Amino acid sequence: MATKKNELTKEKIISLYMNYVLEHNAKPKSIYQFTKENGFSEAQLYAYFGTLDAIEKEIFIQFFDKTIELLDKNPSYTEYDMRGKLLSFYFTFFELLTANRSYVLYALQQHKNQLKNVMILADVRKKFKKYISEITTDDFRIQIERFQEYQEKATTESLWIQFLLTLKFWMDDSSAGFEKTDIYIEKSVKAAFELMNITPIESLIDFGKFIFKEKIQKQD
Numbered sequence: 001m002a003t004k005k006n007e008l009t010k011e012k013i014i015s016l017y018m019n020y021v022l023e024h025n026a027k028p029k030s031i032y033q034f035t036k037e038n039g040f041s042e043a044q045l046y047a048y049f050g051t052l053d054a055i056e057k058e059i060f061i062q063f064f065d066k067t068i069e070l071l072d073k074n075p076s077y078t079e080y081d082m083r084g085k086l087l088s089f090y091f092t093f094f095e096l097l098t099a100n101r102s103y104v105l106y107a108l109q110q111h112k113n114q115l116k117n118v119m120i121l122a123d124v125r126k127k128f129k130k131y132i133s134e135i136t137t138d139d140f141r142i143q144i145e146r147f148q149e150y151q152e153k154a155t156t157e158s159l160w161i162q163f164l165l166t167l168k169f170w171m172d173d174s175s176a177g178f179e180k181t182d183i184y185i186e187k188s189v190k191a192a193f194e195l196m197n198i199t200p201i202e203s204l205i206d207f208g209k210f211i212f213k214e215k216i217q218k219q220d
Contacts, residue, residue, distance in 0.1 A: 091185065097167075104171075
C-alpha cells in the first residue's frame with residue numbers, strides 16, 4: 001500500500017531507512033530504490049532530505065536531540081554541576097544508542113575508512129561542543145582563565161575526542177548490559193575533569209589501570 005503524502009514525515013522516513021538497513025544489512029543503492037520499495041515518491045523524500053547520507057546524519061542528530069530532551073525533563077538535572085550534567089548526558093545518550101545498537105554499529109562500521117564513518121557525526125560534533133559550552137560553569141571558566149585564553153575551546157575539543165573514544169569503547173563492549181561502558185564513562189569523565197583541574201593523579205592512574213586491564217583481557 002502506497003504511503004500517503006500526508007502520512008510521510010521526517011521521523012517516518014528515518015524509521016523506514018533504519019528498517020531497510022537492518023533487514024538488508026546494507027544501505028539502499030539509490031533514493032529511487034528506497035522510495036519505490038516503501039511506496040512514496042522521490043519528490044516526497046526531497047521535501048525532507050537531499051541525500052541518503054543526510055538521512056544517516058539526521059539519525060544521530062535525533063539521538064542527540066532526544067538525549068537533551070530527556071535531560072531537560074528531569075527536574076534535578078538543572079541542579080547538577082558540570083561533571084554531573086556530562087555524566088547524565090553520557091548515560092542517557094548511550095542508553096538510546098544501546099536501544100538501537102544493531103543500526104548504530106552498521107552505520108559506524110560501514111566504511112573501511114574510519115574517518116568517513118566519523119563524518120556521519122559531523123553535525124553531532126557541533127551540537128556536542130555547543131552543549132559543553134552551555135554547561136560550562138562560571139567557576140570553571142575562571143579556573144581555566146589562569147592558563148590560556150584558548151583553553152575553553154581546547155576543553156570542548158578534548159571532550160569531543162573523549163566522546164568518540166567512549167563511543168568506540170561501547171562499540172567494542174561485549175559485557176552484560178554493557179556495564180563496562182558505564183564504568184568507562186564514570187572513570188573517563190572523572191579523569192578528564194581532574195586533568196582540566198590540573199590535579200589528575202589518582203583518577204588518571206585509576207582510569208589507566210582500567211584501560212590496561214581491558215586491553216590485556218581482549219588479547220587473551
